[in-house]
Amino acid sequence: MTILNMWHSVDFRKLVIELSLVGLRKYGFVSLLNALITPLDNLHYKWKTYRSDNLYKLEHTGQVCYLRGALNDRFDPSERRITIDGTGGNSEPTYIYTPGENQTKYLGKLFLRNSLEFADTGADFTVRVPREIMNQSSYEVRALIDFYRLGGMRYLIIEI
Structure with a gap:
């Protein structure tokens, strides 16, 4: 996959850990960040399924x-x-x-x-x-x- 095809694939849990300071990457802090990021992760999952459904609809015609x-x-x-x-x-x-x-x-x-x-x-x-x-x-x-x-x-x- 190229970078252009991967723009919609974001792992928010991994991104939050990578963007946090190294000294704060402890189990409790990471759990708090995961709890805060869960609504955004759920919304992103719904958007990805909606996108794949629309791409399927666009691939099919009346033929x-x-x-x-x-x-x-x-x-x-x-x-x-x-x-x-x-x-x-x-x-x-x-x-x-x-x-x-x-x-x-x-x-x-x-x-x-x-x-x-x-x-x-x-x-x-x-x-x-x-x-x-x-x-x-x-x-x-x-x-x-x-x-x-x-x-x-x-x-x-x-x-x-």
Whole structure:
């Protein structure tokens, strides 16, 4: 590490001892200095974790590979089962006739779909998340996707 990369790494306990007079470096005085420096040391620790969280956020973007990596790092670090498909839904809508149109009432096999699953008005990408992750933290998954996705992009979450 160079000096420029180490400007944020300060060991305040060591610094206080090194800046004190040599004759005063006894156990009682060092303990007093450590007690006085503890709030500053705790604040520095919080700042370092906040800084590392922000650097992680800056390293990831809305691209599919980075978004998938951020989701897997947060929610499924060991198995990495969360996947993202670049395509949205591709189902065709089925029109249900009104009684006034005098059409047949038998529709055959019919599936109810979300409006985002249709090809023309559908989502821009699909996120496949395991069911147990969605049961535990569905709001956090949505919040993380909303944080990283590009503005105007629509998505659909499918539980696997």
